[in-house]
Amino acid sequence: MPELPEVETIVRGLNEELYGETIDSLEIFRSDPIIQGDPEFFNEFLCGREIQKVSRRAKYLLFHLHPDGGMVVHLRMTGKFTLTEKAGIPGPHERIWFHLKKGRVLVFSDLRCFGTLECVDSLEKWERSKKLGHEPFSQDFNAKWLRIRLKKSNREVKPLLLDQQLFCGLGNIYASEVLYRCGINPCRKAKRIKLKEWELIVDQTRKVLNEAIEKNGTSISDFRKVDEKTGEFQNFLRVYECEGKPCISCGMPIQKIVQQQRSSYFCPGCQV
């Protein structure tokens, strides 16, 4: 599943390519990704509207449309967008074609079909209704707020970092990496984490996400490849899926544990 850096990269690529494009017509091959209204409504709503901007909120893609409204997309496991000059015959996993006025086709494909698309009258109203956690790059996401919010929490810190209602965007891979860089054991109780440590977590969360966005940045011009993990992406990980390998800092073997059905990786020497 794409994490925040991948979604951000996809959004940047789409924004660059689709700015000012008008949706001319739609071909819907499978309508179950459309979660609101019937396919005819979806079609009618989008046709003739211009894409002014593509942005991100949590892991949702927001298409800002002119004169009004928007389209909200969640890629889930395997959803993806590609842009082609000619559509030809639809591939086996292609769900919707968005024919653009200038001739290109924006293709939404989804192997497992968990991705969702919906049209909304107002993106602002949609955001308010979703009650999403703070964005990791916003000022609202800070150490003081985390300390106050979690000073009585018995939850372990690693699963907590994945709680999208607290703050959004940190998935399983990056949560392990962040805690490794902070020297914090994934099993520590949230209430035992000091303000200084929360400051580290906030700082490293932003650093790790920024680095990951930069690494993916090489494929911005070709966002189709974003979900294919590159060698660069693998090199960037210091603990995730490194079970048994020596820690680059102290040499102790990296350990794997399971917390709330998710794998966590950490160094028992460096993370206390």
Ligand SMILES: [Zn+2]
């Ligand atoms: Zn270590």
